[in-house]
Amino acid sequence: MNYLKCVSCNITYSTSEVRYRCDCGEILEVKITDWNKLKKNLNKKIFDDRLSSKEFPYQSGVWRYKELVLPVSDKYIITKSEGNTNLYSGLNNNKGFQKITSFVGLQNLHLKHEGENPTGSFKDRGMTVGITQAKVLGVKAVACASTGNTSSSLASYAAAAGLKCFVFLPKGKITTSKLSQSIAYGAVNIQLDGDFDAVMKTVQKVCNEYKIYLLNSINPFRIEGQKTIIFELLQQLDWQIPDWIVLPGGNLGNTSAIGKGLFELKKLGIINKLPRIAIIQAEGANPFYLSFKTGFKKKFEVRARTVASAIRIGNPVSFIKAKKIIEGTNGVVEQVSDQDILDAKAVIDASGIGCEPASAATVAGIKKLVGKKIIKKDHQVAGILTGHILKDPEITLNYHLKKLSGYNSRYANSIFETNTRTISREIRDFLDD
Numbered sequence: 001m002n003y004l005k006c007v008s009c010n011i012t013y014s015t016s017e018v019r020y021r022c023d024c025g026e027i028l029e030v031k032i033t034d035w036n037k038l039k040k041n042l043n044k045k046i047f048d049d050r051l052s053s054k055e056f057p058y059q060s061g062v063w064r065y066k067e068l069v070l071p072v073s074d075k076y077i078i079t080k081s082e083g084n085t086n087l088y089s090g091l092n093n094n095k096g097f098q099k100i101t102s103f104v105g106l107q108n109l110h111l112k113h114e115g116e117n118p119t120g121s122f123k124d125r126g127m128t129v130g131i132t133q134a135k136v137l138g139v140k141a142v143a144c145a146s147t148g149n150t151s152s153s154l155a156s157y158a159a160a161a162g163l164k165c166f167v168f169l170p171k172g173k174i175t176t177s178k179l180s181q182s183i184a185y186g187a188v189n190i191q192l193d194g195d196f197d198a199v200m201k202t203v204q205k206v207c208n209e210y211k212i213y214l215l216n217s218i219n220p221f222r223i224e225g226q227k228t229i230i231f232e233l234l235q236q237l238d239w240q241i242p243d244w245i246v247l248p249g250g251n252l253g254n255t256s257a258i259g260k261g262l263f264e265l266k267k268l269g270i271i272n273k274l275p276r277i278a279i280i281q282a283e284g285a286n287p288f289y290l291s292f293k294t295g296f297k298k299k300f301e302v303r304a305r306t307v308a309s310a311i312r313i314g315n316p317v318s319f320i321k322a323k324k325i326i327e328g329t330n331g332v333v334e335q336v337s338d339q340d341i342l343d344a345k346a347v348i349d350a351s352g353i354g355c356e357p358a359s360a361a362t363v364a365g366i367k368k369l370v371g372k373k374i375i376k377k378d379h380q381v382a383g384i385l386t387g388h389i390l391k392d393p394e395i396t397l398n399y400h401l402k403k404l405s406g407y408n409s410r411y412a413n414s415i416f417e418t419n420t421r422t423i424s425r426e427i428r429d430f431l432d433d
């Protein structure tokens with residue numbers, strides 16, 4: 001039986017208990033027990049065979065790796081065939097992608113688009129597992145605090161599972177595209193004053209008081225699902241290990257997940273070396289970056305301000321887990337400005353791929369690290385695009401309308417109104433351009 005272990009003081013708990021924190025106050029992680037059995041039963045070929053399987057639940061890009069994710073009876077599994085997201089590159093005639101490679105100054109680049117999950121972000125990989133665990137535990141209701149993607153994902157999976165769902169949102173700080181999504185999926189939406197960090201505190205209290213199952217990334221089962229981003233990515237690369245994996249960091253749950261996934265693949269012998277991990281934060285929401293700069297001797301808390309709503313987090317819950325990942329992969333933490341994020345987003349969008357602002361931090365960060373020669377020009381780099389282009393549409397539109405005050409719309413595309421009399425002249429201008 002797998003068990004839960006405190007990330008700090010090593011006390012253990014049973015997975016059949018509803019628990020998010022150790023008695024010492026730190027968070028928990030799932031530990032796999034039966035490594036010998038897994039080593040005997042799992043190998044690359046099994047995962048490759050399951051790629052073409054029509055058998056439930058292996059068509060899911062999460063449950064394909066079920067033994068490493070959550071070894072439960074199939075009768076509990078709530079899945080929407082999440083995962084199976086594209087790994088983009090400049091190969092196979094993709095001209096648009098060349099805009100990105102020349103922007104970052106690196107040829108050997110892959111971008112895995114987690115925005116292609118059912119509700120528009122990688123959160124679905126964590127939620128299919130978190131909601132399945134909720135079924136195993138037999139809870140009646142689930143909840144989360146969210147900057148948008150977590151709430152949409154939870155609302156959708158709760159609907160699939162037939163569970164009551166409450167989402168707690170910082171009032172006035174949620175994009176309409178996401179608020180409308182979670183309302184539509186049938187969640188009870190509760191807007192509270194304060195920022196994400198304040199709402200997170202409230203939801204933990206409410207969940208304890210009313211015995212509601214909390215599905216933020218503090219929940220260790222979410223992390224188990226999100227590990228499959230790296231499983232799938234490496235499988236798509238035929239299990240070749242790139243030099244770098246790059247992703248944005250907010251609450252640092254995903255950092256923890258990707259690192260944990262890598263350590264476990266190595267322990268199983270499925271891979272024999274580790275890539276370096278680079279975590280990118282926004283300058284205005286950079287507590288992990290500040291801490292990295294002190295060699296993790298100090299921990300920071302900031303008042304988070306950035307256009308990238310999904311990483312607008314000042315006091316990351318998974319700090320200790322993420323620190324171990326950076327230390328264990330010879331990783332780095334970098335910060336980028338909102339202007340860098342907006343420019344990178346415009347280039348990714350114009351490539352025909354597109355992503356939300358937080359995801360563009362990945363590409364902005366790769367460009368910055370190439371500029372600093374920390375990532376070398378001949379390195380192979382795989383970046384994660386975490387969310388969909390339709391998140392934060394106000395920012396996208398205002399960038400192209402040159403209406404984002406304080407920012408330069410360097411890569412703005414054309415948008416204008418005209419009438420039928422002059423339209424032919426304008427089209428000709430564009431064709432000749």
Ligand SMILES: *Cc1c(COP(=O)(O)O)cnc(C)c1O
Binds near residue numbers: 121
């Ligand atoms: C949640 C989220 C992040 C941040 O992930 P953490 O696990 O909080 O570090 C980044 N991008 C998108 C699109 C997200 O939804």
